[in-house]
Amino acid sequence: MNSEQQHALLRKMAQLMQGGLKTQTEPFPETEKEFAAILTELRQLKADDIEGKMVISGFVDQPYGPDKQRCMECMYYLVHREWCDLPELAVPVDADWWCRLWRI
Amino acid sequence: MANLLWLQGGACSGNTMSFLNAEEPSACDLVTDFGINVLWHPSLGLELGENLQKMLKALTAGTLALDIFVFEGTVVNAPNGTGEWNRFAGRPMRDWVRDLSKVANFVVAVGDCATWGGIPATAPNPSESEGLQFLKRGHGGFLGKDFKSKAGLPVINIPGCPAHPDWITQIVVAVATGRGGDLTLDEFQRPKTFFTSFTQTGCTRNMHFAYKVSATEFGQRKGCLFYDLGCRGPMTHSPCNRILWNRQSSKTRAGMPCMGCTEPEFPFFDLAPGTVFKTQTVMGVPKDMPSGVDKTGYIKLTAAAKAASPRWAEEDIFVV
Numbered sequence: 243m244n245s246e247q248q249h250a251l252l253r254k255m256a257q258l259m260q261g262g263l264k265t266q267t268e269p270f271p272e273t274e275k276e277f278a279a280i281l282t283e284l285r286q287l288k289a290d291d292i293e294g295k296m297v298i299s300g301f302v303d304q305p306y307g308p309d310k311q312r313c314m315e316c317m318y319y320l321v322h323r324e325w326c327d328l329p330e331l332a333v334p335v336d337a338d339w340w341c342r343l344w345r346i
Numbered sequence: 347m348a349n350l351l352w353l354q355g356g357a358c359s360g361n362t363m364s365f366l367n368a369e370e371p372s373a374c375d376l377v378t379d380f381g382i383n384v385l386w387h388p389s390l391g392l393e394l395g396e397n398l399q400k401m402l403k404a405l406t407a408g409t410l411a412l413d414i415f416v417f418e419g420t421v422v423n424a425p426n427g428t429g430e431w432n433r434f435a436g437r438p439m440r441d442w443v444r445d446l447s448k449v450a451n452f453v454v455a456v457g458d459c460a461t462w463g464g465i466p467a468t469a470p471n472p473s474e475s476e477g478l479q480f481l482k483r484g485h486g487g488f489l490g491k492d493f494k495s496k497a498g499l500p501v502i503n504i505p506g507c508p509a510h511p512d513w514i515t516q517i518v519v520a521v522a523t524g525r526g527g528d529l530t531l532d533e534f535q536r537p538k539t540f541f542t543s544f545t546q547t548g549c550t551r552n553m554h555f556a557y558k559v560s561a562t563e564f565g566q567r568k569g570c571l572f573y574d575l576g577c578r579g580p581m582t583h584s585p586c587n588r589i590l591w592n593r594q595s596s597k598t599r600a601g602m603p604c605m606g607c608t609e610p611e612f613p614f615f616d617l618a619p620g621t622v623f624k625t626q627t628v629m630g631v632p633k634d635m636p637s638g639v640d641k642t643g644y645i646k647l648t649a650a651a652k653a654a655s656p657r658w659a660e661e662d663i664f665v666v
Contacts, residue, residue, distance in 0.1 A: 272629055274620045311630070315649050317560040317573040322657040327562050345574070345630045346648050 251292065252324070252334040258293060259303040267300035270342050280343060284330040295331055300342035313337055316344045348413040348522035350376075351405065351446065352387040355432055355439050356466045356475050357419025360508040361457035362389050368511035369593060371519060382414075382522050399435045406445040414521055415450035415495075416514075417443060420459040420466045420475035421488040431473060440488065443478070447489055451497045452521045453478065454504065456514055461503040461534075462487070462610040469616050479503070479535065483610040497526055503535040507607035512589055513540050534610060536583070544637065545604045546572075546579035548587030549596070555580070557655035558648050564601055564623075567664045571603040572636070576623045578606030578614070580636035 243251070259265075271277040280298060287294045305312040313319045314337040318328040326335045328343060354362070366373055366389065373390075376382040384390055385405075386398065393401055404410035421440050422432035429438030447453050455478045458464030462480040466473050479487040479501040494500055502521070504513050517537060520529060530538045546552065554561070554570040561569030571577035579587075579598055586596045586604070597604055603623055606612050615621035626633040635644055 270629065274624055274626055277627075278620055278624075315645070315652055317558060317648075318562065319652070320559070320660045321652055321655055322660050327560065329562055345625075345627055346632075346645060 248325075248334045252336065255292060255296060255301070255333065256303060256336070258296065259301060263293070263296060263301075265297045265300045265302065265341075267302060267306065267342055277343070281330050289332075292333065295333065296341075299331060302340050303336070303338070304340070305338060306340035306344075311340050311344050313339045313341075313344070315346055316340075317346060318343070347381050347383050349383050349385050349411050350414040350416060350518065350522070351385045351412055351450075352416040352418065353434070353439070353442065353446075354388050355417065355419035355443070355460070356422045356473055357457070357459055359388070359418075361418045361460075361506075361514070362387070364506075364508035364511045365456070365514050366511075367592070368515040370512050371515050373515065376515060376518060376522075380519050380522055382518065385410075385412075402435055402442060402446075406442075406449060408449055412446060412450045414452050414454060414518060415446050416454045416456055416518070417460045417478060418456045420463055420473065420477065422466075423474035423476065423488075424472065425474075427474065443488065447478075447493065447495065447501075450495050452499060452502065452526055453489075453493075453495045454502045454517060454521070455479070456504050457509050458505050458507045458607060458612055461501075461505040461536075464507060465613055468613055477503075480610060499526060499529070500531070500535050502529065502531065502537065504540075505534075505536060505608040505610075505612075506584065507605075507612065510584075510586070510589055510591065513537075513585075532583075536608070540585050540589075541583040541608060543583070543585055543588065544580060545582040545584045545586045545596075545598065545606075545608075546636075547585070549579055549598045550587075551598060554659060556651060557659040558651045559655065559659045561601070566601060566662075568660070568662045571598055571601070572625065573632075574625055575603045576605075576621075576625045577603035578609075578634070579604040581634055582606040582609055584608040 283298050313335045318326050320327050326333050405412045423429050424431045429440035432439045455461045462477040462482050463475050466475040477487045479489050481487050485491040532538050551570045559569050560573035561571050562574055
């Protein structure tokens with residue numbers, strides 16, 4: 243994916259969330275087993291099913307929860323690429339977004 | 347000339363294989379350069395049957411000096427505390443271990459099984475295995491917490507699964523050449539010279555650890571293995587990245603997470619499904635922090651490190 247395609251996809255994802263896309267922000271996976279179950283769901287999607295990925299992983303376009311968690315601090319986030327490096331997601335993301343696969 | 351005897355209890359022979367690959371010094375150097383007389387070893391010993399029994403009896407009777415008793419593998423107590431599941435030279439191995447430990451100048455436990463029970467002692471521990479002086483983190487083990495060898499030292503623990511070959515031979519040489527008294531041991535009776543620093547010390551992925559860039563798949567050269575793949579390098583005491591394996595590399599350098607095998611709890615989480623090669627978290631935060639770091643500090647550090655990380659930290663810089 244080149245830079246232009248990446249930005250186009252980022253815009254598309256942002257528009258989906260601005261348009262009210264309902265995603266599964268809860269329950270947050272408290273254990274590895276729960277985390278793994280979400281990954282299993284994601285693996286069943288086609289690689290280009292962006293909306294499906296966003297719904298299952300609970301994307302929101304703002305910091306989340308009392309601790310204001312955001313992609314910026316997540317271990318999967320590559321700051322300079324503005325990219326989520328979790329293989330099951332592998333999508334462009336904004337630093338101020340969040341999803342329930344957040345890990346620090 | 348120092349007499350050395352090496353026996354195996356509940357073992358896979360991994361530490362023997364490791365020992366035979368030693369380089370600095372090598373197993374041969376022990377004999378030719380350091381005057382160690384290997385009385386018997388499972389892979390090297392010549393005596394068989396009655397001759398071996400005769401030698402072991404001479405050792406326990408004190409008519410043949412035992413300077414260094416090296417034990418590999420667990421002390422097997424099953425069934426019902428008899429040790430009959432692991433017989434050797436006509437009697438339970440545990441009985442030999444008890445008698446030989448009484449007459450040895452130094453007792454050296456090599457590998458996790460001999461030190462604290464290792465994998466055989468993992469619940470439900472059907473072989474009733476224990477280490478020589480520890481069972482996991484609990485002090486005591488087969489010989490009891492007050493045991494001291496004739497030289498006045500407790501069991502010298504050289505853990506690892508397996509222990510690095512040069513840790514073994516260097517400690518044996520120190521003891522054989524009269525420098526055993528110089529050894530300082532930590533709370534788990536590991537020689538401090540090897541087990542004070544961390545596996546992470548010298549890891550080539552430290553830059554990625556510092557900038558909080560994670561490896562997300564095995565074999566990736568970019569990224570730290572601690573964040574996602576369960577690496578225990580930041581909280582495991584070993585010199586694996588200072589004294590390299592095969593003089594070449596280490597697990598973490600090769601993209602394989604450290605499993606913490608020099609710590610008493612190994613294997614961690616009793617090998618429950620999903621706990622191996624996966625960092626255990628609570629609400630997204632690692633359960634086990636790098637040694638000495640608390641949760642608040644960790645979160646603050648992550649935010650700062652991410653914000654400061656350079657572009658190259660996200661790239662594979664190990665180009666051929």
